[in-house]
Amino acid sequence: MSDNLNQIAEDFIKILQSRNSAEELIRFYHQDIEQIEFPNTLTKNKAVRNLEDLKLASERGKKVLQKEEYEIIKSYSFGNTVIIEAIWTGTLAIPIGNIPIGGQMKAYFAQFYEFKDNKIIKQRNYDCFEPFN
Template sequence: MSKDNLELAVRFMKAVGDGKSGEELNEFYDESAVQIEYPNLLTKRLIERNLHEIKDASISGKKVIANQRYEIVKSFSIGDTVIIEAIWSGELSIPLGKLKAGDEMKAYFAQFFQFKNHKIVKQRNYDCFENFL
């Protein structure tokens, strides 16, 4: 089971990197899914999203990021939890802070996924962006 969840988490990250958003994410998330994003340079406070808000945020993100990719550095699977350490980079569609459209933004992520019945039910993101302000 753990290996299946790890493979699903890796597939999920590839799908997001390939630009999947909105309803295209339904294959990965349970209807009860919750995502928690801890404060970082983009989000100044803790944000908790339900599935509808997760999908909306993924669509909104496409207006800011022209393309993105994840480089998985390490991954761990323990019971129903998968932990992924990744380096994220994205090409901006719009100016953000000191970066202009077309510039690359970079972050170092740790993501914790909790699975139930091969679907993500809880996702915690610890995103550490390089300074773009």
């Protein structure tokens, strides 16, 4: 089971970086998804999102980024949980801090995915961004 869930998590990451719309991501989420993004440079306070919130966040992200890439460094799986350690690089569509349009942001992610019925029901993101201000 863990190998299957690990593959689903990796497929999800692949879609994240190549998606054209939020609809491509929806098939990975359980209808009762709860995603938590812990405070980081971009998100000052803990954010808790449901399915509708994730759709909106995905659409907003596509307006901010020209492109995003995930390099999976390591994945761990046990039971119904997969942990992905990745390096994220985003190419900006708008300026952020001292980074101009077309410039890149970099972050180091640890993402915890809990599954129910082969869908992501809980996701926790710990995102560490390199300085850009």
